[in-house]
Amino acid sequence: MEKIEIIMMDHPPHHSLYKKTGLFFRCTLLKVTLFCAIFIITFHLPHFTHTLQHFTDGLGTREETVQEILNVLERYPTGLANVTKEELAEVIYEEATRYHQDPKFILALIAIESSFQNWSVSEQGAKGLMQIMPCVAESIAQEIGIEWSGDQTLFNPFLNIRMGSYYLSRLILDFNNMEIALTAYNYGPTYVKSLIEKKERIPIQYYRRILTVYQNL
Numbered sequence: 001m002e003k004i005e006i007i008m009m010d011h012p013p014h015h016s017l018y019k020k021t022g023l024f025f026r027c028t029l030l031k032v033t034l035f036c037a038i039f040i041i042t043f044h045l046p047h048f049t050h051t052l053q054h055f056t057d058g059l060g061t062r063e064e065t066v067q068e069i070l071n072v073l074e075r076y077p078t079g080l081a082n083v084t085k086e087e088l089a090e091v092i093y094e095e096a097t098r099y100h101q102d103p104k105f106i107l108a109l110i111a112i113e114s115s116f117q118n119w120s121v122s123e124q125g126a127k128g129l130m131q132i133m134p135c136v137a138e139s140i141a142q143e144i145g146i147e148w149s150g151d152q153t154l155f156n157p158f159l160n161i162r163m164g165s166y167y168l169s170r171l172i173l174d175f176n177n178m179e180i181a182l183t184a185y186n187y188g189p190t191y192v193k194s195l196i197e198k199k200e201r202i203p204i205q206y207y208r209r210i211l212t213v214y215q216n217l
Contacts, residue, residue: 065103066093072107072217076116078129080157091158095165106165108214109185112206118157127154130164137163179207 070089078085096103113131114120126133132140132154140163141148153159171181171189179202184192186206195202 062093066090069093069103069107072104073116076111078116078157079118084157088157088161091161095161099165099169101165101169102214104217105210105214106161107217108210109164109168109182111213111217112209118160119155127151128160128164129157130160130167132160132164132167136167140167179204182207182210 066089069092070086073085073089074082080088092103092106095101096106110116110129113126114129116129118129120129120131121127122131124133127137134150134154137154138148140146141153141159144162144166146153146159146162168181168185171184172178174189175181175184175192180192180196183202183204183206187203192202
């Protein structure tokens with residue numbers, strides 16, 4: 001112990017060593033802080049890491065992605081012919097690409113809305129795979145150039161997907177928030193806007209249901 005004490009007395013640490021040690025400590029602290037910040041942001045904003053990721057993130061080629069969509073469709077009794085399912089998988093892929101959405105997210109929405117039942121009708125009168133109200137669908141059809149023929153249009157799975165995907169993308173742009181946009185899809189944009197104006201709490205249970213299905217597809 002005496003020898004160690006003598007060495008320390010004869011050779012005091014240089015100031016440069018203090019500087020290097022301090023610099024190392026500050027860099028390490030900064031890295032830990034950044035890691036924690038990124039983790040917290042990722043944890044609290046799942047709509048950025050999941051529902052709005054581009055369809056190419058973590059997915060393969062176009063053919064592989066369409067096949068994955070088809071695999072999901074084949075797990076559910078849609079009431080559609082097999083050849084129609086294959087064409088529908090293509091349409092879901094194309095519409096997801098058009099609006100920069102993950103096709104799995106569209107599938108999750110369909111699962112919650114209609115359980116993939118093409119002829120589904122809600123108590124409120126929403127119809128088809130993406131459960132669109134006729135009055136809303138007619139307006140959407142005019143906006144995107146689809147000939148409106150009432151129920152015939154809504155029960156056409158390809159047109160229903162086109163209208164539903166467009167409607168969702170418009171809500172996302174209007175509200176600039178995925179949770180609120182999905183709430184508006186479910187409750188109606190007029191109702192949600194009234195909640196915002198009154199500064200009342202916006203329910204997010206529907207968004208959570210969509211996210212749960214999305215993560216398990």
